[in-house]
Amino acid sequence: MIALTDSLAAAVARHLGAAMGDHPRVEALSRLTAGAANETWSFDVIGMLPSGEEQRFGCILRRSPGIGDEGKSDTNLGKAGEAQVQRAARDAGVAAAEVLFILDAEDDLGDGYVMARLEGETLPRRILRDAEYAELRTHLARDCGRTLAQLHSVDPARLPTLTTLGAAEQIERYGEIYRAFGQPVPVFDLALRWLADHRQDPRRLTLVHGDFRNGNLMVGPEGIRAVMDWELAHLGDPMEDLGWLCVTSWRFGEIDHPVGGFGQREDLFAGYEAAGGGNVNPEAVRYWEVFGTLKWGIMCMIMTHSHLSGATRSVEKAAIGRRVSETELDLLNLLT
Amino acid sequence: MATDRPTVPELVQAVREFLETEVQPGLQGSVAFHTRVAVNVLKIVERELADGPALAAEEQARLVALLGHDGDLDTLAHELIEAIRAGRMDVATPGLKEHLRSTVMAKLAIDNPRYESYRRALHDSDA
Structure with a gap:
């Protein structure tokens, strides 16, 4: 050191x-x-x-x-x-x-x-439960909408070369990873089929953060201080970021507040549209929420198999494979 | 051997209790976090030892009914995903979503009965 x-x-x-x-x-x-x-x-x-x-x-x-x-x-x-x-x-x-x-x-x-280095709170459970953030929670979903509208308006000419990842590429990629494990999770097969059948073509291609969720936001009582963890940034459907923010896994138990456990979709969408993000397509957001739920489930499998293969032995990675069933239930609730 | 004491569940419980009462209180940082994970893992093992065989038998019986023939659990589970991948079964197939929901609820009873979506689903099915 x-x-x-x-x-x-x-x-x-x-x-x-x-x-x-x-x-x-x-x-x-x-x-x-x-x-x-x-x-x-x-x-x-x-x-x-x-x-x-x-x-x-x-x-x-x-x-x-x-x-x-x-x-x-x-x-x-x-x-x-x-x-x-x-x-x-x-x-x-x-x-x-x-x-x-x-x-x-x-x-x-x-x-x-x-x-x-900025000062602020990043722990989801504190953001969702501490009295200090009670007022913040009343407008955080709207603030997220505004922030995402700004993020999606970044001029691509000012960005480094980014991979374009649409729904088709991502379904293909995660489907392949899942099938290669040889471990049957029929709900994942059902979800992959549903995603292929209901694919929505993006209205536009923008910068997508790729991991915009409760846990990657640093907040203060007044609002968002910093969006963190930009390593999954790519070009894609801006609705992907809105859907990922609503995945049940990122609500940390507060499942009646679909936006990160703190807010309602209408507030997120209103904040997005008011800040010039364009019309939100709720069907596309829902589509990406289904994809995001599946993606998190497959990411749990990836982490567990990284332990099982010996790549990184860790009790945490071993345990996370047992969180796959959480995403299966959430997917069944979403697939109709 | 079947009646030897301590039984496997009793041994796992002993280790889990040791971690909870004697190891955890003195820990900080990432070791404290990973010990909490380890305790949760042992709780999963305890629940699976107690309820896993019965839940697996129920899943196998449901798959026999859904697929229309006998077989062991692993073979039937693979046959189900092949049917979904080939498009022979989908969300509209009678009985499929009910089977998957029962299976997932059984898994969560072992993996994480505190998961909020699970608690809500249990409550709704009781209502």
């Missing part, structure tokens, strides 16, 4: 240069998330202002050190691409942390980027 501290201090000095003074120090380095292919670290940069006054600046490092393939996503965006998307979204008005710099080969720290 001392080595990482030193390398980070050198990277900060190279990229941020004069802004942080001549010899910026790195302190309070701590690992926030554990994962073989994705690491998130928090640290402070202490720099010297020209006045001789010290200033402390909170930072977050996200990187993939280049080991394991667990984090390989559909999008293969890479951490640099993720940072570029986050930057473009922030420039378009989406609440997101400021990207300070993207790591390069000379930093020798892997694929990653450093962003400003």
